[in-house]
Amino acid sequence: MSERIRDFLRRRDDDGPCVVVDLDIVRDNYETFAKALPDTSVYYAVKANPAPEILSLLESLGSSFDCASVGEIEMVLATGASADRISYGNTIKKERDIAKAHAYGVRLFAVDCPEEVEKIARAAPGSRVFCRVLCDGAGAEWPLSRKFGCDPAMAPDVLEHAHRLGLQAYGVSFHVGSQQANLQAWDFALAMAAGVFQEMAVRGIDLKMVNMGGGFPTRYLKDVPGVPSYGAAIFGSLTKHFGNRLPATIIEPGRGMVGNAGLIEAEVVLISKKSEQDEVRWVYLDIGKFHGLAETMDEAIRYPIRTEKDGAETVPCVLAGPTCDSVDVLYEKTPYPLPVSLSIGDKVLIEATGAYTTTYSSVGFNGFAPLASYVI
Amino acid sequence: MSERIRDFLRRRDDDGPCVVVDLDIVRDNYETFAKALPDTSVYYAVKANPAPEILSLLESLGSSFDCASVGEIEMVLATGASADRISYGNTIKKERDIAKAHAYGVRLFAVDCPEEVEKIARAAPGSRVFCRVLCDGAGAEWPLSRKFGCDPAMAPDVLEHAHRLGLQAYGVSFHVGSQQANLQAWDFALAMAAGVFQEMAVRGIDLKMVNMGGGFPTRYLKDVPGVPSYGAAIFGSLTKHFGNRLPATIIEPGRGMVGNAGLIEAEVVLISKKSEQDEVRWVYLDIGKFHGLAETMDEAIRYPIRTEKDGAETVPCVLAGPTCDSVDVLYEKTPYPLPVSLSIGDKVLIEATGAYTTTYSSVGFNGFAPLASYVI
CATH class of the missing domain: 3.20.20.10 (Alanine racemase)
Structure with missing residues (x-):
């Protein structure tokens, strides 16, 4: 994560999930493409972001x-x-x-x-x-x-x-x-x-x-x-x-230009088990498939996720979004290892989310606002 | 399709796809639930619409x-x-x-x-x-x-x-x-x-x-x-x-209350074949998975589709949305039979689309506006 994004998030006092895109990284990406293929014109795929x-x-x-x-x-x-x-x-x-x-x-x-x-x-x-x-x-x-x-x-x-x-x-x-x-x-x-x-x-x-x-x-x-x-x-x-x-x-x-320039900050809403014997925890975030993480469909993209508790022992978790929709589950077939000490209310950082997040967001499914976006 | 919706669409001069919901049908649905289960309280699932x-x-x-x-x-x-x-x-x-x-x-x-x-x-x-x-x-x-x-x-x-x-x-x-x-x-x-x-x-x-x-x-x-x-x-x-x-x-x-009360009007943007030998046509509409028809995911819901050419001979068609996203395909595994005389520019009516359409719509993927909605 870039220091600029870290600073921005530290100062932010809005509530709810957001994506932050660092323009310095976009600039680096553009220059890398231009240098790697000097005789080729770059047409940025606007749909990515x-x-x-x-x-x-x-x-x-x-x-x-x-x-x-x-x-x-x-x-x-x-x-x-x-x-x-x-x-x-x-x-x-x-x-x-x-x-x-x-x-x-x-x-x-x-x-x-x-x-x-x-x-x-x-x-x-x-x-x-x-x-x-x-x-x-x-x-x-x-x-x-x-x-x-x-x-x-x-x-x-x-x-x-x-x-x-x-x-x-x-x-x-x-x-x-x-x-x-x-x-x-x-x-x-x-x-x-x-x-x-x-x-x-x-x-x-x-x-x-x-x-x-x-x-x-x-x-x-x-x-x-x-x-x-x-x-x-x-x-x-x-x-x-x-x-x-x-x-x-x-x-x-598109993805290659802005994907790694963005980071989503989200919050753990609930951690629970379905029965007392379950070995897998369910971790519910305040963002899911309908508010920016649509590309987890079929678990196609597995985003890196950072927490404040990284380094602690991990447990396999099913990761899900906050809506009343049973398909709003991010990772279940292959549970995601997250720290055993992760708690309700903790922030998590979902990396490489600069592409295909804001625009895939629904207008307001379940009454939740679309993904907030900041470009710095 | 209700006569009220038909009249509304005839008078509409906006461009682009829209969903129209007939309140008379919602009222009928409510009364049917209330009568079928007179001692049960009806809590409408707001997320449906x-x-x-x-x-x-x-x-x-x-x-x-x-x-x-x-x-x-x-x-x-x-x-x-x-x-x-x-x-x-x-x-x-x-x-x-x-x-x-x-x-x-x-x-x-x-x-x-x-x-x-x-x-x-x-x-x-x-x-x-x-x-x-x-x-x-x-x-x-x-x-x-x-x-x-x-x-x-x-x-x-x-x-x-x-x-x-x-x-x-x-x-x-x-x-x-x-x-x-x-x-x-x-x-x-x-x-x-x-x-x-x-x-x-x-x-x-x-x-x-x-x-x-x-x-x-x-x-x-x-x-x-x-x-x-x-x-x-x-x-x-x-x-x-x-x-x-x-x-x-x-x-x-939710779906049972409003699903059959709504109808989407869309337009055929393109009809083409992938090779001269192909038996299947590709029919592209101005609405797809990202602007209201998310429930076609995995071809789960197969909506009834009416055209002005119904009654003519049909051909199997792959039906797709208008975005530059390869997953924006509505029916492909089981092609949809549509009239052989269907043309670019024709309107199609997608029935039973009152539930889980407006809210699943993306905020503007590919630069297309969210699904327009009219309640009459």
Whole structure:
């Protein structure tokens, strides 16, 4: 935990759980990405954490932005960033939202099917489009579903369709899966992207750009390769598959940019057992799945948790949230070891919670307020 | 769909998805519960849908309220209901929230362990407490986890502890599991409750109340038993297990009170295929898991969906939401049959969505606004 966050929390007198994001760490993360992949443009995935202070910092550092909606585009424009630093990266867009984005000056759009190409041709004529291609996500902690992207064999038809409708068939995108620790995953995806470039060249259309998406991991409890390792591996794969005709490249870090910059402070509401013989304790916090920790779903992400009693003997605990909803349980299949001396009223610190916490929070399930957020 | 909702939607000119709740249906549901179980008090589970219009209607009909937090207690008090119509039914409460509730006049609290009893004895002295007991939920569509309640063998100790600390050991509660279609489930639970009453009588403490919780189903695609069948079965079990010393009883319908009163109108954003050979279409709506349809998680609830093209030939569709999140897919394991003529821009109506939609909605994931709600 950063000293700045520690100081902030010591002085805070608000009640209830909150997340605190340290901008110094976001800045370090941006610079690490920029240095590891110096010829690649960074498009921050706004959905990971759209706090205005984070967007403004990244704007001042020269970042571009990957937006999922007109709402996110407006948040980015509010920082003063020009629209040419925005990619409308959602493959699922209403035609009237495309028109709004176009009116704002956005000229770069994701597609994965001819139907979406047609909307863009009508609502944002002349724009650049890149086609998202399915990627199997092997090695990712959260392999993606088939929701985004088309079969690689279909991509040239989608892009040629765009070209014929007066759009600029600009490139290819993929996503190797969230929290991807397998450096080879980018190699497979880049080989596939190079194949689409070659097929398009045969059709007389020169693609210019590869959007390599996100997937850069944040360190939770397990070690992950550092960004420089990713940079070296990706650069190696690019030269291997594209030779000396390297395309322009984009990355879209979200979790990798803000995950480790944030920390949640929560409180122990109750510690109990279900029967006198139970060996497992139930520890209930004032935050759960519905107020910021949605990514514990299926126990996918196991956050590091610090307490004031660390160092004491631990006991296995089922960790749960405060709502009257039986699915609001964070860790049960694999109980979480917590200090035996942990007490009701103690604070706990949940680390690496800068990404996908504030925005996943419900508006007020069970009458509890959304997760409070501070950016320092 | 009610004629009132149809009229409202015809006149609406707002953009984006919304849920519309028909108060006439809520009124019918309340009256059906009251008639099916005339000697039982209805405590509406506020978490299912805390819209002020719904709370005010139920207040005027004489309902009481099951609240999960101080926030919900304040919403109920805002209708003018007196605090003696409120049960603080969450077994997980901060001591300072218990004190706030007590200051508001709330005198009925749920517990499931000695630690919670001690908080209530300190912060709400003299109050009534009921002990929630674990119930296996067999037959429920969503059996509950072990999050709430203690082993039945532990309940007498919890209640005796309350008695010794100056609280009124008032009764027992259970929850048979959400969307419970097995009428026998209440019989098992009531037998268990009667056992706790007997053990407490041996200890010289007379319990007064059984809180039978919720679990009353709403009709989605499958038929479910009607509320009168539940009423008859529950009354039969009560007399079977308690003889002529019937306890006071409470039910806490949430989904059963408002589920079928609401309807979501959404729009088809995109229809596409992942490859030219695919037999399954992908249909993307402007609402998904993060903006109201969280209960499609694991495809648990299969909502009835109406379109303007109903009656036409259907094709299997994967149904997904609009966000850049690969888990935002509603139905994939079991594709949803939708009309082959369904088009981008068409409206779809998602029925039985009055419960657990507005409050599960995220604050703004991907920059999309929370689910808009209208109560008519």
